[in-house]
Amino acid sequence: MDVVRNRQASYRYHLTDRWECGIQLQGSEVKSLRNGGGQLKDAYATLTEGEIWLHNMHIAPYQHAPREGHEPERPRKLLMHRREIERLVGKIQQKGLTLVPTRVYFKGPYAKVEIALGKGKDMRDKRRDLKAKDQKREIERALRER
Numbered sequence: 018m019d020v021v022r023n024r025q026a027s028y029r030y031h032l033t034d035r036w037e038c039g040i041q042l043q044g045s046e047v048k049s050l051r052n053g054g055g056q057l058k059d060a061y062a063t064l065t066e067g068e069i070w071l072h073n074m075h076i077a078p079y080q081h082a083p084r085e086g087h088e089p090e091r092p093r094k095l096l097m098h099r100r101e102i103e104r105l106v107g108k109i110q111q112k113g114l115t116l117v118p119t120r121v122y123f124k125g126p127y128a129k130v131e132i133a134l135g136k137g138k139d140m141r142d143k144r145r146d147l148k149a150k151d152q153k154r155e156i157e158r159a160l161r162e163r
């Protein structure tokens with residue numbers, strides 16, 4: 018079950034490969050995520066010094082935490098095996114590709130982040146997708162009315 022989903026990701030990017038990563042969180046961040054207090058809208062992942070970091074993911078402060086809770090938009094380290102990161106490095110270095118977090122979910126007691134390799138869409142691609150979505154919606158509406 019998804020806790021947070023980045024619905025804008027498929028609108029803004031052509032998403033290809035997907036990976037599951039662990040994420041380093043503080044206790045109050047985990048509790049806040051379990052209450053649905055996260056947002057991935059403008060989040061992105063970067064590769065620095067052989068580690069993957071997640072930036073601009075907003076996790077709301079947990080209301081029952083002490084005053085020194087957590088910073089809502091701090092960079093968070095993503096946890097992947099070294100071999101996976103090395104494979105990822107080659108793909109990221111291609112022109113125009115970026116790592117986009119698509120969803121956050123819990124797998125047992127652990128919070129997981131799904132990241133996807135994405136290439137930015139042009140405006141005409143976005144319009145084409147919206148047009149196809151509208152056509153599909155109208156076809157479904159017509160079939161329901163019959």
